[in-house]
Amino acid sequence: MKVKVIYCSHTGNTAQLAQAIADGLPAAAVPRELAAGFTDEENEIDEDELIFAGFWVDKGGCPEEMTELLRGIHHRKVALFATAGFGQDAAYFARIEQKVRALLPVDNRYMGAFFCQGKMQISVRQRYEEIQKRNPEDLKIKQSIENFDLASTHPDDQDLDHAKKFAAEVYLAALNK
Ligand SMILES: Cc1cc2nc3c(=O)[nH]c(=O)nc-3n(C[C@H](O)[C@H](O)[C@H](O)COP(=O)(O)O)c2cc1C
Incomplete structure (x- = not known):
């Protein structure tokens, strides 16, 4: 085949x-x-x-x-x-x-x-971090950063x-x- x-x-x-x-x-x-x-x-x-x-x-x-x-x-x-x-x-x-x-x-x-x-590329995390600085309580951004870090070894x-x-x-x- x-x-x-x-x-x-x-x-x-x-x-x-x-x-x-x-x-x-x-x-x-x-x-x-x-x-x-x-x-x-x-x-x-x-x-x-x-x-x-x-x-x-x-x-x-x-x-x-x-x-x-x-x-x-x-x-x-x-x-x-x-x-x-x-x-x-x-x-x-x-x-x-x-x-x-x-x-x-x-x-x-x-x-x-x-x-x-x-x-993902580090620029993605940097973008998330910028958003987090402006909205420290934003749960969605916190999760996105956590996900970025989880993905980083795959x-x-x-x-x-x-x-x-x-x-x-x-x-x-x-x-x-
Ligand atoms: C322009 C762009 C759009 C993306 N869209 C998604 C998406 O919708 N969902 C997702 O889980 N990952 C998304 N990603 C992340 C990539 O799919 C992921 O990092 C992938 O492993 C990259 O594979 P590669 O190294 O073979 O290019 C996106 C990445 C880029 C650059």
Whole structure:
């Protein structure tokens, strides 16, 4: 079975996950970064039976280039993986999964998703701190700073290990479907 791991990553978190996904596969797969303005031909998705498509969460969904890619995939088995700044809450990941999964044409077979948190840039924390200075009692900002700090160590070794296992399980399931 031919497998492709294709992803978009702005600051490297999802790239790390993509490598873990590839490492978890029994078949050789080199992760490929998705370039904006891609063509199906350039990405050669037609040859692959199983596609792992990875993205960083952008405004509650996936980046535009991933939207384009997913909408153009047909008659394949497709699994998603992603990193998000937020997501101590599984329901948050589930909502994004549903939204992004809905981009796939129905002739594909959906194989599931793997999500974990991914660190954000320090400028985000600095922005929160500015807001907190003006509104020291703001509970939402306090939580945002706490979340920033929680995210700052992800993806960690455990996330990468879980991603590897996810890849191996999806591969096996795809063989049997
Ligand atoms: C412009 C922008 C928008 C973002 N929007 C969200 C969001 O809506 N929800 C979220 O959980 N994280 C959001 N994030 C955080 C990133 O998804 C997160 O840090 C991710 O791990 C980055 O992955 P990368 O290193 O592969 O680019 C956003 C980050 C940026 C830069």
